[in-house]
Amino acid sequence: MSIDMSQFHQVFFEECFEGLEAMESGLLNLDTGDIDSEVINTIFRGAHSIKGGSGTFGFNNVADFTHIMETLLDEMRDGRRKVTQPAITVLLGSVDCLRTMLTSIQGEQSVDSASVGKYKSALEIELAGSAEEPSVTASMDTPIANESSGLAADEVDLTEQGWKIAFCPYLDLLKTGNDPVRMFRELAELGEYSVSVNTHDIPAFYELDPEECNLSWALEVVGDIPVGEITEIFNWVEGDCELDIQPLAKKIAKPAPVEKVTEPEPSVQEIEQPKVVPVEINTAATTEVSKPEVQQSDNEQSKASATSVKASSSIRVDTAKIDTLINMVGEVVITQSMLSLIGENFSMDKLAQLKRGLSQLERHIRDMQQSVMNIRMVPISFVFSRFPRLVHDISSKLGKKIELKLVGESTEVDKAVVELISDPLVHLIRNSLDHGIEMPADRIAAGKPETGTIELNAYHRGGHIVIEIIDDGRGLDRKKLISKAIEKGLIDENSVLGDKQAFELIFMPGFSTAESVTDISGRGVGMDVVRRNIQALGGNIEIISDFGKGTTISIHLPLTLAIIDGQSVAVGNEIYIVPLVSIKESINITENMLNKIAGKGETFRLRNQYIPIIRMHEIFNVRPTNKANPGEGVIVVVERQGVLCGLFVDELLGPQQVVVKSLETNYRRVRGVSGATILGDGSVALILDIPGLVRFSNR
Amino acid sequence: MASILAVDDSTSMRKMVTFTLKSAGYEVEEAVDGVDALTKAQSKQFDCIVTDVNMPNKDGITLIRDLRLLPDYKFIPMLMLTTESSVEKKQEGKAAGATGWIVKPFDPDQLLKTLKKVLG
Numbered sequence: 001m002s003i004d005m006s007q008f009h010q011v012f013f014e015e016c017f018e019g020l021e022a023m024e025s026g027l028l029n030l031d032t033g034d035i036d037s038e039v040i041n042t043i044f045r046g047a048h049s050i051k052g053g054s055g056t057f058g059f060n061n062v063a064d065f066t067h068i069m070e071t072l073l074d075e076m077r078d079g080r081r082k083v084t085q086p087a088i089t090v091l092l093g094s095v096d097c098l099r100t101m102l103t104s105i106q107g108e109q110s111v112d113s114a115s116v117g118k119y120k121s122a123l124e125i126e127l128a129g130s131a132e133e134p135s136v137t138a139s140m141d142t143p144i145a146n147e148s149s150g151l152a153a154d155e156v157d158l159t160e161q162g163w164k165i166a167f168c169p170y171l172d173l174l175k176t177g178n179d180p181v182r183m184f185r186e187l188a189e190l191g192e193y194s195v196s197v198n199t200h201d202i203p204a205f206y207e208l209d210p211e212e213c214n215l216s217w218a219l220e221v222v223g224d225i226p227v228g229e230i231t232e233i234f235n236w237v238e239g240d241c242e243l244d245i246q247p248l249a250k251k252i253a254k255p256a257p258v259e260k261v262t263e264p265e266p267s268v269q270e271i272e273q274p275k276v277v278p279v280e281i282n283t284a285a286t287t288e289v290s291k292p293e294v295q296q297s298d299n300e301q302s303k304a305s306a307t308s309v310k311a312s313s314s315i316r317v318d319t320a321k322i323d324t325l326i327n328m329v330g331e332v333v334i335t336q337s338m339l340s341l342i343g344e345n346f347s348m349d350k351l352a353q354l355k356r357g358l359s360q361l362e363r364h365i366r367d368m369q370q371s372v373m374n375i376r377m378v379p380i381s382f383v384f385s386r387f388p389r390l391v392h393d394i395s396s397k398l399g400k401k402i403e404l405k406l407v408g409e410s411t412e413v414d415k416a417v418v419e420l421i422s423d424p425l426v427h428l429i430r431n432s433l434d435h436g437i438e439m440p441a442d443r444i445a446a447g448k449p450e451t452g453t454i455e456l457n458a459y460h461r462g463g464h465i466v467i468e469i470i471d472d473g474r475g476l477d478r479k480k481l482i483s484k485a486i487e488k489g490l491i492d493e494n495s496v497l498g499d500k501q502a503f504e505l506i507f508m509p510g511f512s513t514a515e516s517v518t519d520i521s522g523r524g525v526g527m528d529v530v531r532r533n534i535q536a537l538g539g540n541i542e543i544i545s546d547f548g549k550g551t552t553i554s555i556h557l558p559l560t561l562a563i564i565d566g567q568s569v570a571v572g573n574e575i576y577i578v579p580l581v582s583i584k585e586s587i588n589i590t591e592n593m594l595n596k597i598a599g600k601g602e603t604f605r606l607r608n609q610y611i612p613i614i615r616m617h618e619i620f621n622v623r624p625t626n627k628a629n630p631g632e633g634v635i636v637v638v639e640r641q642g643v644l645c646g647l648f649v650d651e652l653l654g655p656q657q658v659v660v661k662s663l664e665t666n667y668r669r670v671r672g673v674s675g676a677t678i679l680g681d682g683s684v685a686l687i688l689d690i691p692g693l694v695r696f697s698n699r
Numbered sequence: 700m701a702s703i704l705a706v707d708d709s710t711s712m713r714k715m716v717t718f719t720l721k722s723a724g725y726e727v728e729e730a731v732d733g734v735d736a737l738t739k740a741q742s743k744q745f746d747c748i749v750t751d752v753n754m755p756n757k758d759g760i761t762l763i764r765d766l767r768l769l770p771d772y773k774f775i776p777m778l779m780l781t782t783e784s785s786v787e788k789k790q791e792g793k794a795a796g797a798t799g800w801i802v803k804p805f806d807p808d809q810l811l812k813t814l815k816k817v818l819g
Binding site (some may be wrong): 005007008009012014015042045048049051052053055056057058063173175176177178179182185186211235236239240324437 | 774793
């Protein structure tokens with residue numbers, strides 16, 4: 001039977017990555033000097049599973065690599081090897097190396113064998129090192145047949161005319177689930193075969209324990225059969241029986257090397273008892289063979305589909321969530337059948353019933369939507385879990401003492417958000433490590449504990465997830481920030497900045513406070529990129545700092561990117577969606593609030609502030625209805641990073657949740673538009689890209 | 700057709716085993732570790748147990764030992780899937796009551812061949 005294994009690859013890779021993560025965090029725990037055998041066991045199991053899986057799925061280089069790790073870990077587990085810092089470092093490096101290997105294999109790229117070799121030899125050096133006992137012999141590659149029997153090795157003449165087997169099971173043989181009859185069937189497949197049973201040892205009936213095996217057999221198989229095949233059949237009962245295998249042709253003049261010396265052969269009588277007679281065995285064996293063909297075509301199909309979904313990622317979902325969803329679907333079905341009952345013979349007096357049914361349906365579908373969205377939600381620990389390692393590596397490189405606290409790891413957020421937030425977070429944490437936390441000596445001098453703390457905290461607030469990075473480091477120096485900004489020409493010399501604005505400076509392009517560029521952070525491309533990435537996710541980032549005491553960076557992100565709260569507005573005959581988060585207010589203005597500035601468009605005054613107006617129908621080239629002047633329609637005031645802008649639209653239609661569909665994947669990128677959605681009546685409405693529009697208006 | 704309980708903490712291996720056995724016509728149920736397997740085995744009679752050795756919560760060898768104590772599983776074939784072809788591990792398994800073993804890495808054909816050996 002040939003089975004296409006590639007269908008299991010995706011799940012195998014995921015499992016490996018999970019395993020690697022567990023190994024990594026385990027190794028980091030060991031690092032703190034706490035040698036917990038359960039932790040070592042977990043790490044070992046990770047390596048062990050990856051080895052087993054990769055061997056089975058044909059990734060032999062991975063299997064070889066993990067084999068060495070496993071051997072090393074096995075010795076640690078058994079206490080034969082001390083857990084040392086260098087060993088942990090090598091193992092951590094190997095975890096990284098494995099991750100790279102698996103990623104390459106997953107992406108069907110070639111594995112960088114040079115770096116693999118490097119780690120492999122590092123592991124081997126470690127392994128060759130100080131095991132307290134000679135290291136265990138690598139036994140993985142030994143097939144069973146070879147090791148199982150001394151006979152196979154000693155016998156030079158492997159094939160004989162046949163074999164004579166004396167098989168005398170111990171009483172308990174049946175209790176291992178082995179059945180002599182099955183073994184005899186296998187023997188029968190090898191060649192012409194005969195059997196005789198010895199019933200002499202059967203006790204008297206009243207003493208007979210039916211669970212014990214009181215029989216012994218003498219078997220003969222005639223044919224050109226390698227002895228290995230015979231021993232393989234009895235491989236599993238080795239130790240549960242007395243077994244003597246002799247070549248048949250040569251009458252036993254000089255005894256061939258024998259595994260276990262047997263009792264002198266008991267007198268044997270031809271089989272009479274029908275209960276152990278292997279009747280018509282061969283038919284059973286051959287009927288099975290015709291099946292593979294059917295399977296093959298199935299596999300072809302799955303192979304074809306596998307290639308198309310190779311790039312897809314999958315998600316692990318808590319079964320409770322699925323149960324909720326299924327429950328919800330059940331409710332919907334009930335409501336639907338109720339409605340169809342009403343519809344079957346509808347009369348006006350059932351109108352109230354119909355309305356009730358419809359509102360119930362609406363509620364269920366809303367709930368269902370919620371539960372479906374919930375399935376996409378993953379705990380933020382998916383991102384957080386990589387930070388202990390990061391902090392460990394960098395702080396040891398910098399010679400700082402830093403403790404990382406993770407709070408709210410189980411806070412859930414959309415998978416897409418999780419994937420995109422990871423890089424900005426890494427950047428921020430590196431910043432805290434490098435610039436935030438001081439060297440131990442400086443900390444003591446400042447009257448702080450020697451070990452610095454970085455806290456990562458995640459929680460829900462409203463429809464948002466908030467991620468905070470709090471360090472107790474040196475904080476931001478306001479004065480330094482301002483003088484730096486002036487020096488770089490980013491702000492005017494005389495400008496007066498509040499704390500908040502001063503801290504905001506570090507988000508400006510080209511601003512970096514690090515005196516020297518290190519390889520950890522600070523290449524001057526940092527924070528502005530971080531902010532841009534976070535804004536691209538529809539979130540924002542804030543920084544609060546207390547000089548000398550620490551810095552808190554908070555990131556606000558929408559929980560999901562797939563559904564947003566929007567305000568639909570009419571422009572001409574078109575409908576556009578404005579993301580609700582961007583809207584400050586919506587107002588009617590009068591002509592006298594308007595200012596036209598030659599060459600710079602128009603603005604209006606709102607509470608002593610001049611706000612530029614964007615005429616939506618001009619931007620999107622929509623034929624305006626009768627409302628051609630801002631004074632006639634509605635101004636939707638939107639805000640981005642403190643910059644206000646008025647969108648002139650015909651009228652407000654109402655708030656609604658919209659499902660975001662990407663324009664880029666279905667069409668192409670359009671300026672001023674971040675996506676599209678489908679409205680209740682089936683028409684398409686474009687979702688406005690507020691940052692883009694605000695930028696546009698400022699030009 | 701015989702019903703088999705496949706026990707492995709690794710999803711990919713479990714799926715592979717299940718898929719292989721199902722496509723050969725066996726009825727298969729899955730368990731994620733020894734504890735899960737023991738519960739499932741008690742609620743339904745299986746004709747054969749195929750279990751991984753290294754698992755969290757309850758390893759394969761303990762599982763086999765526990766199962767053998769149940770009257771319904773006294774004579775049921777139980778196979779261990781193991782990467783450890785070392786003699787001690789096998790002896791340990793056998794002492795616990797394992798019928799036999801399949802050494803990883805194995806391919807689907809080997810798995811089926813071995814099962815046929817115990818299930819006939």
